[in-house]
Amino acid sequence: MALFEYFPNYIWNLSVAIAMESGAQLGEIIDMCQPIKDAAASGADAGTPAFMAQWAAMGDKLIALAAEDEAKGRAFSASSKLERASLYLITAERMQGHGHPGRKETYAKALAAFEKSTALGEIDRERVEIPLCTGTMPALYTRAPGEGRKPVVVYCNGLDSCKELLYWSRLPEALARRGISTLCVDQPGSGEALRLQDLPVDPHSESWASKAVDWLERQEDVDPARIGMTGISLGGHFAPRAVAYEPRFASGAVWGANHNWAEVQQKRLKREGENPVPHYWAHVMWAFGASDMEDFHAKSADMNLNGHMDRITVPFLVTHGANDRQISVSYADDLYDQLVNAPRREKVIFTPREGGVEHVGADNMAYGRDVIADWFAETLGGRTA
Numbered sequence: 483m484a485l486f487e488y489f490p491n492y493i494w495n496l497s498v499a500i501a502m503e504s505g506a507q508l509g510e511i512i513d514m515c516q517p518i519k520d521a522a523a524s525g526a527d528a529g530t531p532a533f534m535a536q537w538a539a540m541g542d543k544l545i546a547l548a549a550e551d552e553a554k555g556r557a558f559s560a561s562s563k564l565e566r567a568s569l570y571l572i573t574a575e576r577m578q579g580h581g582h583p584g585r586k587e588t589y590a591k592a593l594a595a596f597e598k599s600t601a602l603g604e605i606d607r608e609r610v611e612i613p614l615c616t617g618t619m620p621a622l623y624t625r626a627p628g629e630g631r632k633p634v635v636v637y638c639n640g641l642d643s644c645k646e647l648l649y650w651s652r653l654p655e656a657l658a659r660r661g662i663s664t665l666c667v668d669q670p671g672s673g674e675a676l677r678l679q680d681l682p683v684d685p686h687s688e689s690w691a692s693k694a695v696d697w698l699e700r701q702e703d704v705d706p707a708r709i710g711m712t713g714i715s716l717g718g719h720f721a722p723r724a725v726a727y728e729p730r731f732a733s734g735a736v737w738g739a740n741h742n743w744a745e746v747q748q749k750r751l752k753r754e755g756e757n758p759v760p761h762y763w764a765h766v767m768w769a770f771g772a773s774d775m776e777d778f779h780a781k782s783a784d785m786n787l788n789g790h791m792d793r794i795t796v797p798f799l800v801t802h803g804a805n806d807r808q809i810s811v812s813y814a815d816d817l818y819d820q821l822v823n824a825p826r827r828e829k830v831i832f833t834p835r836e837g838g839v840e841h842v843g844a845d846n847m848a849y850g851r852d853v854i855a856d857w858f859a860e861t862l863g864g865r866t867a
Contacts, residue, residue, distance in 0.1 A: 484805075485845045488515055492756045492807060493526040494533065494577075499844040501573050505565060506651035514540050514570070527760045530577050536586055537574035545595055548696060552602065556609040561603025568596040572646055579761035580768040589677055596646055601750040606658065612667070612697045614690055617681050620647060620674040621694070622653040622666040625703060633708035633862035634663040636694045636724075636731075638687070640715025640738075640842070641769060643761045644673035650780065651847055656855035660864040663704065667694060669720065671769045682771030685784040691724035695731070708732055708862045712854060715758070715842050716740050718809075719785055722817060728794040733861035735854050737798035738806070738842040741813035743785040747778075756807040758841070791820035797861040801850055802828045827860070 486502065487495045498511060514536045521529035533822045542566035551560035571592035578585045600607055606625060611618040618680040622645050626632045635657055637648050648654075654664035667692050668674045671683030685691060691711060699706045710733040713721035718740035725734035740746075748760070749755055759765050763775065772778035798821050802814035811831060819831040830853050832838035837846035 484580070485840050489519065489522040491522055491526045493571050493758070493760055494522050494529075496756075496758065496841070497533075497573055497577055498579065499840070500647070501569060503844065503847045504569050504647060506569060507566065509754060510540055510566065510570070521543070526757075527579075530579070530760050531582070533577050534574040534582075534584070534588070537570045537577075538584070540592070541595070541833045542590075543573035544570070545591075548598075557602040560604070564595045564599035564602065568599060568646060569593045569650065571595065572644060576642060576644075577760055579764050583787045585683050586677070593674075594645075607654070607666075610665075610697075612693055614670070614693050616654075617670075617675065617679040619670070619690055619693065619728065620668045622649050622654075624649070624658055624666070625661045626658045626661050628661070630703075631705040632661060632663050632703055633732075633858070634665060634696075634698055634704050635710040635711065635712055635862070636856050637664055637666045637689060638669050638691070638711075638713040638717045638720050638724075639667070639672035640713070640717050640740075640758075641672070642765065643714060644668060646673075648714065651851065653712075653851050653854060656851050657858060657864070658761045660855055660859040660866060662710075662855075662858055662862060662864045665694060665698065674827060676769060681770070683769050683782075685719070685723070685782065686727075687720035687724040688727035692730075695728060699730075706730070708736060710858050710862050712858075713739065715809075716743060718813075718817075719743050719787060722787055722791060722794065722798070724859060725796065725798065726787075726790050733797045733858060734794065735801070736817070737801055737850050737854060737858050738804050738809060739800050739814035739817045740785075740809055741816045744779075744782055745786065746809060747782060755809070756841075758808060763854055787817065788820070791817065792822050794821055795823050795825070797826040797857075798824045798828075799857040800827070801853055802829075802831055803839045803841060803843060803845075804833045805843045808841045828857070 521532040547559040548563040648666035670681035675681040712735040714737040718736040838849040843850040
């Protein structure tokens with residue numbers, strides 16, 4: 483199994499694949515991508531305004547169509563269209579450089595469509611804000627069905643995702659089916675926390691993850707003894723670090739092992755491996771609140787899990803794609819090998835036999851979703867059947 487590669491560059495193909503895995507319609511993908519195929523030939527960065535224009539236009543069309551449904555009292559149909567509108571607008575926004583004209587407006591429109599879709603579709607996700615030492619951490623709370631206190635998983639972003647994309651990965655749906663709630667967070671350096679509050683990445687993820695645990699412990703439907711933590715992509719740094727330093731987490735997992743991201747930056751300077759977004763260096767400096775490259779490398783120096791993983795004393799799962807073009811599979815080996823005090827540890831490398839071989843399963847998220855959901859069901863007291 484391989485990535486759907488319509489364009490001549492990895493970054494654009496990755497965005498299309500993520501959208502397809504997040505609920506896009508294939509016909510709409512084709513309509514958005516055909517007019518910009520030639521623009522992609524000039525490079526991942528140069529053609530991004532054309533990319534944004536096509537994807538934002540589709541988002542606008544779907545918002546208009548949703549309004550027509552709503553006027554007829556067809557709220558569920560309107561919700562479905564608004565869901566895709568939000569996805570296409572977020573994809574358009576994600577592909578732009580920091581400060582690009584229209585980026586803020588596109589993001590605001592995406593959030594509004596998502597919120598309206600939630601209400602019209604009666605979707606199981608509540609937007610909440612978790613107090614931090616500075617500002618707040620916006621999040622989406624998906625409750626497992628049934629009465630009583632439930633286990634819950636804190637699910638965090640990578641470098642360039644957002645809580646809406648976390649929800650669209652359908653891991654919250656898979657966990658809810660297994661009796662587990664999910665808190666998808668826009669932690670500092672991602673999503674709303676970065677865009678609307680200017681909160682930069684904190685490599686010491688326990689500082690914000692512990693605030694999520696504080697909030698969850700106050701919820702009447704949460705079992706505080708059964709809280710897990712996972713993260714996708716760069717969340718493969720944040721989740722293990724948080725589990726290592728926040729003793730209230732009862733289980734952990736990563737969707738992609740980002741064991742030494744500081745080292746990855748040195749490789750990217752040498753053009754080893756693929757970048758996740760266009761305008762890469764501008765993006766990371768924005769996310770880390772860095773003034774220049776030297777400042778960025780200083781602020782990201784602690785993005786390295788070596789020497790910390792022996793602190794994990796709860797069950798931990800490591801997953802990774804065998805053909806990940808961004809983060810070497812060797813980092814999954816490093817993480818697994820260093821979990822020497824975990825009472826249960828498991829390493830799953832997705833191969834061409836099943837799929838999910840690309841970075842965080844961009845070619846097929848079904849396998850990562852199932853394995854991680856089953857892991858938490860087994861380690862937090864959910865159900866797998």
